[in-house]
Amino acid sequence: MNPDAFAADLAEKPDRLAELAAALEADAPWAPVGLDAGTADLVFLGMGSSHYASSVAAARLRARGIRAVAELASSDLLPRTGPGTTVVAVSASGGSRETLDALDRIGDTGARVVGMTNTDGSALAERADVVVPMLAGPEHGGVACRSYQHTLALLLALEAGLTGRPMPVALVRAAAEASADLLEREASWLPSVTAAALGPDGTHLAAPARRFSSAQQSALMLREGPRLAAVGCETGDWAHVDVYLTKNTDYRLVLFGGSRWLDGVREWTDPRGTTIVSVGEDLPTATTTVRYRGDEDDDVRLLSETLVMELVAARRWQAQS
Incomplete structure (x- = not known):
C-alpha cells in the first residue's frame, strides 16, 4: 500500500x-447475464467495500x-441457491478468499455465477459463468477506491436494465464532473474538513440508509490508509446507537446529507455544540460544509461523496509517511 499512489488513484x-460512461453508452454490461425482473433471484456476495456497495444495490432492487x-x-x-439463482460475486482483486470460499460452499446447486472484478484472469473470473469487468483501471495505491465507485455504477446499470430504464450514462458523467469539482477545489475545503473531522477520539460518519455505503466506505478509508479510528452509522439509527458518545467525548461527525431523520441528530448535537462536517447539504449548525457540483441529485451523491473523506485520508496518510 502506498499513500502517494492512493492519491494518484483518486485523481484519476x-x-x-x-x-x-462511454462503455455503458456503447454496450449494456449485464446483457450477457440475461436477467428478467419477473424471475430474477439475486444473491450478492463480497467483503468490505464490495459488500457495502452490494448491500445498497440489493436494497434498491428489493x-x-x-x-x-x-x-x-x-x-x-x-x-439457499438453486437453478433459478444468480450469484453475483464481487471482488476488485478477484482473489478475495472469503468470496471464493463462499462459491465453494454454494457448490454445484445449478446457480449461475457472475463475477464482478477489476482484474482480468483472476481466480474469480475463472470461476464465473459470466464476468462483468469493473473497468476502474489498476489501483496502484492498494486501496479499493475507484473499484468501489465503479461497482456502484455498474450495479445501478443492473438496476436500470431490470427496471426498463436507460443505462445511467448521464449519471456516471455527472459523477465524473462532481469528482473533478471536488479535486479542483480541494485546497478550498480540505483543510477545514480535516481539522473538523479528525479528532482525538476518532471520526464518526453517518449517511441515509439508501446511501449507507458512503459512511461505511469513508470510515474504511480512514482506517485503511492513515490508520485512524473511524466508524460508519446510518443517520436514522444514529440516535439509537451513536448518540451516547456526544456527551463525554470530543465527538466529530461527518454527516452525508439527505436523510429525513436529521432532526434526530440535531436534537442532541445542537445543544451539545458537536463538531459536524456536512457533506452535500447546507446545515446551519455545521462547523464546515462541503458542496460540490451535482450534489442536489441523490444518485450523484451516492457515486461521488466518498471522495471527500478519501482525500482527507490520502493527505493525512501522505503527511504521516
Missing part, C-alpha cells in the same frame, strides 16, 4: 468515470420488487 476518478439479497461472503448463513 474523473477520467476513469468518463471511460465507464424496493422495486426484485428479489435480491447481499451477504458477507464470510457468513456461515448463506442463502
